[in-house]
Amino acid sequence: MAGKPKLHYLNARGRMESIRWLLAAAGVEFEEKFIETSKDLEKLRNDGSLMFQQVPMVEIDGMKLAQSRAILSYIAAKYNLYGKDIKERALIDMYIEGVADLNEMIMLLPGCPHDQKDAKITQIKEKTTNRYFTAFEKVIQSHGQDYLVGNTLSRADIQLVELLYYVEELDPSLLANFPLLKALKTRISNVPTVKRFLQPGSQRKPPLGEKAIEEARKVWKF
Amino acid sequence: MAGKPKLHYFDGRGRMESIRWLLAAAGVEFEEKFVDTSEDLEKLCNDGSLMFQQVPMVEIDGMKLAQSRAILSYIAAKYNLYGKDIKERALIDMYTEGIADLNEMILLLPISPPDQKDAKITLIKDRTVNRYFPAFEKVLKSHGQDYLVGNTLSRADIQLVELLYYVEELDPSLLANFPLLKALKTRISNVPTVKKFLQPGSQRKPPGDEKTVEKARKIFKF
Numbered sequence: 001m002a003g004k005p006k007l008h009y010l011n012a013r014g015r016m017e018s019i020r021w022l023l024a025a026a027g028v029e030f031e032e033k034f035i036e037t038s039k040d041l042e043k044l045r046n047d048g049s050l051m052f053q054q055v056p057m058v059e060i061d062g063m064k065l066a067q068s069r070a071i072l073s074y075i076a077a078k079y080n081l082y083g084k085d086i087k088e089r090a091l092i093d094m095y096i097e098g099v100a101d102l103n104e105m106i107m108l109l110p111g112c113p114h115d116q117k118d119a120k121i122t123q124i125k126e127k128t129t130n131r132y133f134t135a136f137e138k139v140i141q142s143h144g145q146d147y148l149v150g151n152t153l154s155r156a157d158i159q160l161v162e163l164l165y166y167v168e169e170l171d172p173s174l175l176a177n178f179p180l181l182k183a184l185k186t187r188i189s190n191v192p193t194v195k196r197f198l199q200p201g202s203q204r205k206p207p208l209g210e211k212a213i214e215e216a217r218k219v220w221k222f
Numbered sequence: 223m224a225g226k227p228k229l230h231y232f233d234g235r236g237r238m239e240s241i242r243w244l245l246a247a248a249g250v251e252f253e254e255k256f257v258d259t260s261e262d263l264e265k266l267c268n269d270g271s272l273m274f275q276q277v278p279m280v281e282i283d284g285m286k287l288a289q290s291r292a293i294l295s296y297i298a299a300k301y302n303l304y305g306k307d308i309k310e311r312a313l314i315d316m317y318t319e320g321i322a323d324l325n326e327m328i329l330l331l332p333i334s335p336p337d338q339k340d341a342k343i344t345l346i347k348d349r350t351v352n353r354y355f356p357a358f359e360k361v362l363k364s365h366g367q368d369y370l371v372g373n374t375l376s377r378a379d380i381q382l383v384e385l386l387y388y389v390e391e392l393d394p395s396l397l398a399n400f401p402l403l404k405a406l407k408t409r410i411s412n413v414p415t416v417k418k419f420l421q422p423g424s425q426r427k428p429p430g431d432e433k434t435v436e437k438a439r440k441i442f443k444f
Contacts, residue, residue: 051357052320063312069291070315077308086299090285093292098274135273 005030005060008044010219012212013205014107015068016056018159020204022072024197025158026079032203038219072096076155088150095136095148095156099163102132106166110213125174128167133178136160140180146187153191161188169207227252227282230266232441234434235427236329237290238278240381242426244294246419247380248301254425260441294318298377310372317358317370317378321385324354328388332435333444347396350389355400358382362402368409375413383410391429 005023009016011034023030035041035055045053051066058064058071061078065071076082076092083089105124112120139148148156164185167174175182188194197204208216227245231238233256245252257263257277267275273288280286280293283300287293298304298314305311327346334342361370370378386407389396397404410416419426430438438444 051316052323052353061309063309065312065316067316067319069319070312073315074308074312077311086296087283087285089299090287090292090296093295094273094287094289097289097291101274131274 004028005058007032008035008049008057008059009055010035010216011205012208012216014056014216017205018103018162019056019058019068019071019075021162021197022075022081022155022158024202024204025191025194026075026081027193028075028079030203035219041219069100072155072159081153081155081158083150083154084152088154091149092154092156095139096159098132098135099156099159102128103163103166106163106170110208111217121170125171128174129177133174133181137178137180140184146184148184153188157184157188158194161185161194226250227280229254230257230271230279230281231277232257232438233427234430234438236278236430236438239427240325240384241278241280241290241293241297243384243419244297244303244377244380246424246426247413247416248297248303249415250297250301252425257441258437260443263441291322294377294381303375303377303380305372305376306374310376313371314376314378317361318381320354320357321378321381324349325385325388328385328392332430333439343392347393350396351399355396355403359400359402362406368406370406375410379406379410380416383407383416 005028007016007019007030009032011032020030035044041055044050044055044057049064050057051064054066056068056071057066060071060074065074073082083092102124105120105127109117109120109124136148143151145151147153148160160181161184164175164181175185189198196202227250229238229241229252231254233254242252257266263277266272266277266279271286272279273286276288278290278293279288282293282296287296295304305314324346327342327349331339331342331346358370365373367373369375370382382403383406386397386403397407411420418424
């Protein structure tokens with residue numbers, strides 16, 4: 001029975017945000033059940049709903065899918081955002097794994113011990129400009145097309161642009177020397193489904209404030 | 223032009239070993255070019271061969287594929303080890319991501335600070351018997367079939383059995399209460415291509431010793 005996909009996670013970006021972006025970009029309406037206390041998480045675990053006792057978990061098409069990569073790949077394949085053949089998929093996978101590596105560093109920043117934070121930020125900025133942005137600028141330059149792979153919108157474009165927004169939050173100057181990435185960001189942001197998601201009132205989540213980090217520490221015990 | 227896939231990595235398991243297992247299980251012959259020094263790695267970077275300046279990298283079907291997940295997914299899809307439709311693929315992905323999580327803990331053990339090692343080992347053992355092994359035993363029990371997904375050999379079986387060998391190296395007693403996992407391990411080990419890979423003289427790599435870890439530190443500068 002097809003209902004809307006149902007997302008189980010904290011009321012925060014974390015490891016669910018990329019899934020929200022992709023569903024939204026694909027024009028798929030979804031529901032969210034927020035985990036607010038450690039009891040909420042325990043209940044899901046005791047229900048047997050979480051294969052590895054972890055969230056994100058998404059109820060979709062009769063499955064209780066855990067593991068963010070599994071969820072993202074399913075959504076991408078279902079909504080034709082995964083290239084036209086296995087070679088395009090391989091390129092898309094290579095790109096989004098690079099995106100995920102940088103995203104992971106940014107995502108873990110709030111949980112970083114205070115005395116290590118500055119060093120981590122420096123490292124992130126350096127990797128952003130010297131490794132990741134350089135790599136993706138080069139891809140777009142190599143074919144001059146509007147999308148990263150196969151001249152068609154794919155999850156790679158969505159996930160990269162999502163990342164560009166996070167980098168912009170960290171330091172807007174980092175995008176300065178990457179005109180093709182800036183153009184991609186503008187172009188993808190104007191895709192109607194993405195544009196809607198970027199507006200206030202959508203299910204897009206804001207960055208974590210200090211209070212939210214403390215709440216998360218309680219629920220996830222870190 | 224189809225030649226054999228060419229694997230670029232250092233002469234150790236690391237993040238390339240799962241790829242070696244999968245290629246071997248698929249019956250695909252492959253070559254290896256070992257990164258022995260940091261100069262070797264630099265050369266590959268300067269060649270423009272490494273999209274994110276990292277290995278693993280595999281030359282395959284005219285591509286220079288980086289990111290182990292991208293490589294694994296391509297091989298699995300190409301050799302029909304990825305299920306028959308997107309729902310089977312979603313299950314396979316969920317399973318292999320759980321495997322990757324536990325595998326990552328074991329992989330990073332040799333480089334954890336000595337004063338944290340015992341705690342890490344305890345955590346790994348706890349997760350193994352309380353989270354991961356029960357999850358997979360439950361899957362096998364739920365359908366009673368010989369393979370994890372779709373009653374057909376897939377990458378999920380190969381990657382899980384690979385992990386079972388690593389857990390056995392850490393502590394053989396951990397498998398004791400999981401008869402279906404033990405049976406899967408035996409069954410997959412007897413698949414002719416896997417059996418060959420398990421024999422001495424194959425391209426399977428031994429566990430890392432102090433010397434290998436030190437060598438990796440020099441090459442990868444960590």
